[in-house]
Amino acid sequence: MKLLIYEDWKNSASSRDNFTFQQEVKIQSECYQIARDFEILLQNNEHSTFNHYFQKALSIFHRFAHQISFKKFNRHIYMAACLFLSAKDNDMFDWSVKRYTNAFISYCISKKTVDLDGLKIENDDQNTFKLISEKIIDAESHILQMIGYDLNIVVPQIYFQEAKNKLIATQGDIQQLFEFAQKYLLDLFLNNACLYYEPKIITLCAITMASKLLKITIADLSNGNPWNSLFDQNQESNIQTQKEIQEMTNYFDQCIQILKS
Amino acid sequence: MNSIIQYQLYLRIENDGVFILSNKQIYDYQFEYNRIICDSQILYQIKDIIYYYMSVLENVRYIKIQKIGEGAYGIIYKAQDVQTQEIVALKKFKLSDYEGVPSCALREISILKQLNHPNIIKLISQIIINKKLHLVMNYYDKDLTEYLKFYHEEFHLKNIIYKILLAVEFIHSRKIIHRDLQPNNILVKNNEPVIIDFGLSRVFSPNLTPGVTQLWYRAPELLQNCHSYDYAIDMWSLGCIILEIALNKPLFMGQSEIHQLLLIKNLIDGDEWFKQNSQFAKFNNLFIDLINKLLQIDPTKRITSKQAIQHPFFQDQFAFIYNNE
Numbered sequence: 001m002k003l004l005i006y007e008d009w010k011n012s013a014s015s016r017d018n019f020t021f022q023q024e025v026k027i028q029s030e031c032y033q034i035a036r037d038f039e040i041l042l043q044n045n046e047h048s049t050f051n052h053y054f055q056k057a058l059s060i061f062h063r064f065a066h067q068i069s070f071k072k073f074n075r076h077i078y079m080a081a082c083l084f085l086s087a088k089d090n091d092m093f094d095w096s097v098k099r100y101t102n103a104f105i106s107y108c109i110s111k112k113t114v115d116l117d118g119l120k121i122e123n124d125d126q127n128t129f130k131l132i133s134e135k136i137i138d139a140e141s142h143i144l145q146m147i148g149y150d151l152n153i154v155v156p157q158i159y160f161q162e163a164k165n166k167l168i169a170t171q172g173d174i175q176q177l178f179e180f181a182q183k184y185l186l187d188l189f190l191n192n193a194c195l196y197y198e199p200k201i202i203t204l205c206a207i208t209m210a211s212k213l214l215k216i217t218i219a220d221l222s223n224g225n226p227w228n229s230l231f232d233q234n235q236e237s238n239i240q241t242q243k244e245i246q247e248m249t250n251y252f253d254q255c256i257q258i259l260k261s
Numbered sequence: 262m263n264s265i266i267q268y269q270l271y272l273r274i275e276n277d278g279v280f281i282l283s284n285k286q287i288y289d290y291q292f293e294y295n296r297i298i299c300d301s302q303i304l305y306q307i308k309d310i311i312y313y314y315m316s317v318l319e320n321v322r323y324i325k326i327q328k329i330g331e332g333a334y335g336i337i338y339k340a341q342d343v344q345t346q347e348i349v350a351l352k353k354f355k356l357s358d359y360e361g362v363p364s365c366a367l368r369e370i371s372i373l374k375q376l377n378h379p380n381i382i383k384l385i386s387q388i389i390i391n392k393k394l395h396l397v398m399n400y401y402d403k404d405l406t407e408y409l410k411f412y413h414e415e416f417h418l419k420n421i422i423y424k425i426l427l428a429v430e431f432i433h434s435r436k437i438i439h440r441d442l443q444p445n446n447i448l449v450k451n452n453e454p455v456i457i458d459f460g461l462s463r464v465f466s467p468n469l470t471p472g473v474t475q476l477w478y479r480a481p482e483l484l485q486n487c488h489s490y491d492y493a494i495d496m497w498s499l500g501c502i503i504l505e506i507a508l509n510k511p512l513f514m515g516q517s518e519i520h521q522l523l524l525i526k527n528l529i530d531g532d533e534w535f536k537q538n539s540q541f542a543k544f545n546n547l548f549i550d551l552i553n554k555l556l557q558i559d560p561t562k563r564i565t566s567k568q569a570i571q572h573p574f575f576q577d578q579f580a581f582i583y584n585n586e
Contacts (some may be wrong), residue, residue, distance in 0.1 A: 091468070093469065097361065141361065141362065151367055154464075207560075
C-alpha cells in the first residue's frame with residue numbers, strides 16, 4: 001500500500017512554503033549527500049544490516065521533511081538525528097549519541113561552511129559537544145512527534161534480499177548486477193520517491209536500472225512469469241508494477257537532469 | 262495583577278518519591294502564576310506534585326494513583342484519565358539526558374501502533390509529562406503468574422492458551438518477533454489474556470542480537486548465541502508458558518545460560534521425552550503432542566504459531582489439558 005496518494009506526495013510543506021520542485025529536488029539531494037558524508041565518518045557500512053539502517057534513516061528523514069518546510073529546520077542536525085534514530089531501531093548498531101555528535105562535529109570542522117543557526121562549529125570542545133548532542137536529542141523528539149513515533153518502516157532492502165535469492169541471469173553476471181542494483185537502491189533515496197512508491201517498486205526499479213546499465217538479461221521466474229512479477233499476486237498487479245517501475249525510473253531521470261542543470 | 266488560586270491537595274508521599282492521592286494528609290497551598298505559596302515545611306518534597314497539578318490545570322489528562330511495576334525500562338503506574346474517569350496504565354520511561362528516547366520505548370510504540378488485536382495490549386496514546394515519555398495503555402490488574410495462583414478452571418486455561426496463540430500468530434503474521442514472552446508479560450482480565458511489553462520486539466531481520474527473552478523462557482538457539490534466529494524463539498517461550506499453566510510452576514528455572522541449557526537437555530532427550538517423566542502422565546495426549554511440537558530443540562522442527570492454532574488439541578472441544586480419570 002502506498003504511504004501517500006499522489007496529490008499529498010506533491011503537496012509537501014516546502015512546496016506550500018513556495019519552494020519550486022527544482023529547489024526541493026536539489027535540497028533533497030544535498031541532504032542525501034550529507035547522510036553519505038556522515039556515514040563516511042561513522043563507518044557503519046561494515047555492518048551486515050547497514051543497508052537496512054541507511055534506507056530507514058532516509059525514509060524517516062523524507063517522512064519528516066515532507067511535513068516541515070526546509071526553511072524551518074537545520075537539515076544537518078535533523079539528518080544526524082534520523083541516522084541516530086535508525087541506529088537506535090537496529091539491533092546490531094552502537095547508537096550512542098556521542099558517536100553521532102562526534103561525527104557531526106568532525107563533518108562541520110572539515111566542511112567549514114556549516115553553521116548552526118548562525119553559529120560556526122569550528123572547535124571540538126566540551127561546550128560544542130554538549131550543544132550538538134542536545135540539538136540532536138531535541139531533533140529526535142521533534143521527528144518522532146511528526147512521524148507519529150512510527151519506525152516500523154519496511155525498507156526496500158527486505159525485498160532486495162528476497163530478489164537476490166530468487167533471480168538468475170540468462171546471460172551475464174547476476175552478482176555484478178546485484179552490486180550495481182544495491183548502489184542504485186541507496187541512490188533512489190536521493191529524492192522523496194519512497195513516500196509514494198512502495199518498497200517493492202523501488203527494489204524492482206533499482207534492479208531494472210542495473211540490468212539496463214550492464215546489459216544483463218534476467219531470466220523469467222520458474223512459473224514462466226517475467227522476473228519483475230516476483231512480488232505480484234497476479235498478472236493484473238504485474239501490469240501495474242511495470243507501469244510504476246517505468247514511472248519511477250522517469251522520475252529519477254528527471255531529478256538527475258535537474259541536479260545536472 | 263495577581264491571580265491567586267487556592268487549592269487543597271490530598272496526598273501521601275511515599276519513600277521513593279512517588280506521590281499518591283490519599284485522604285490521609287491535606288496540605289493547603291496557593292498558586293500565584295507559577296509561584297507556589299505554601300506554608301508547609303515539606304514544600305521541597307511536594308513541589309513536584311504541585312507542578313504536576315499545575316500541568317493538570319493545563320489539560321494534562323492523567324493522574325497517577327499508584328506504582329504497580331518497575332523494571333530496567335522505567336516505572337508503570339495505575340492512573341486515572343481525568344476526562345473519562347477510566348483507569349489506565351501509564352508506563353514511564355527513564356530518559357537519559359544524553360541518549361534521548363530509549364530504544365525499547367521506540368520499538369514498543371512503533372510496534373504497538375501496528376498491532377490491533379483483542380489479545381494484545383492497546384496503546385491508547387503516548388504523552389510527554391515533565392520531559393518524560395509515558396505510554397498510556399489499558400489497565401489490567403493481574404499477570405498470568407498471579408492469575409494462576411487463584412484460578413485453575415481447565416476450560417478457562419485452555420481458552421487462555423488458545424487466545425495467547427492467536428495473539429502470537431497475529432504478531433508473527435506482521436513479521437514481528439516478540440522476543441520476551443513470559444507469564445509476567447501476559448495480563449489477564451475476565452479470563453481473557455493480553456500480551457504486553459514489546460520493548461524487545463523486532464521486525465524480522467536476518468541478523469539479530471541473541472541477548473533477548475527472560476532466561477527461563479529463552480530458546481536453546483538463543484542460549485547458544487545464535488544471531489540468525491526467527492519466530493521460532495517465541496514458540497519455544499510459548500511451550501514453556503503453556504506447560505507452566507498446566508503444571509502451575511515454571512518448567513526450566515535455570516540460574517545461568519549454561520544451567521538453563523543443561524536443564525533443557527536433561528528433560529528433552531529423544532523423541533518421547535515426555536513419557537519418561539511422571540509429572541506429564543496426567544496430561545491429555547493431544548496436549549502432550551502440542552507441547553512436544555513447541556518444545557523442539559531444533560527451531561526448524563518447531564511448530565509455527567499458525568500450525569499451533571490449528572492443532573487438534575484446539576479443534577477437539579472435548580480435549581482438555583488433564584486426563585479425566
